[in-house]
Amino acid sequence: MTIPQFRLSKWQHFLALGFGSGLARKAPGTVGTLVAVPIVALLMWLGMPYLFSFIILGSILGVYVCDVTTVDINQPDHAAIVWDEIIGFAITMFLVPLTWQYIVLGFILFRLFDIAKPWPIRFFDKTVHGGLGIMLDDVLAGIAACASLHLVIYMLSSS
Template sequence: MIQHPRLDRFATSLATLGPVGHFPKAPGTWGSLAAILTAPWLFLPFSFPQRLLILLVILCVGIWACSRAEKVYAEKDPGCVIIDELFGQWLAILFCSTTNWQLAVAFCLFRGFDIFKPWPVKWTENTFPGGMGVMLDDGVAGLYALVFLSLITLLF
C-alpha cells in the first residue's frame, strides 16, 4: 500500500472526531455524547432535506475515513474510530426538534442498540467490508433508535 502520511492523518482525524475518539474508556459513548451535544448547533437547525444531505455526506466521508483508519491502525473497526457514532446518533434524531428529553432518550436508545447489536446490526457489521460495515451497522442502530424514539414521542 502506498503511504500518504498527510492523507492518513486527515482520515484518522475525521474518523476519530479529532481527540474525542482517544478519550480514555468508552470512546463510542464519548462519540455519541459529542454528537448529541453538538446537534443543536450543527444538525438540528437545518431543514429535513438539509439534514438528509448532512447524513449522506457524513456517511460517504465516514466510509472513506473508516476504511483508511482500519489500514492505518491495522485493525478492523478500531475503538477510537467514532465517526460512525456521529452518523448513527444524528440519524436517530433525524425527526427531532431541540427538545432535551428527546435528545437524552435518543442517546440512550442509540447506545443500547449500538452496544447490544440486535439483528441486523451485527449482521450489517460483519457483511459489509471495511468502512462501509463500520458506518452501516451504526446506521442500522440509529434507525432502530429513530423508530423507537418516534413511537415514544407519539405516545407521550
C-alpha cells in the same frame, strides 16, 4: 497486539476519531456520541435539510475515512473510530423535535442499539467489513433508535 499509530494531523484519522474523542480511555463510542450531541442539535436548529445533508454526506465520507484509517493502522474497526457513532446519532434524531428530553432519550436509545446490536445489526456487523462495515452497523442502530424514538413521541402525543 500493537498500539495503532493514529495521526490526528491526517484529516481522515482526525475525522474517523471523532475529532480526537475516540481516543478517550473509557467508552470511546459513548464519548464520540457525546461529541455528536451539539453538532446534531445545531443542525436540527438550522433545519432538517441541514441534518439530512449531514447524514448523507457524513455517511459517504465516513465509509472513506474509516476505511483509510483501518488500512493505515492495520486494524479492523478499532474502538477509537467513532465517526460512525456521530452519524448514527444524527440518524437517530432525524425528524425529531429539538428538545433536551428527546436528545437525552435519543442518546440512550442509540447507545442501547449500538451496544446490544440486535438482529439484523449484529449480522451486518459480523459480515460486512472495512469502512462500509464500520458505518453500516451504526447507521442501522441509528435507524432503529430513530424508529423507537418516533414511536415514543407518537405514544406521548396520543395520550
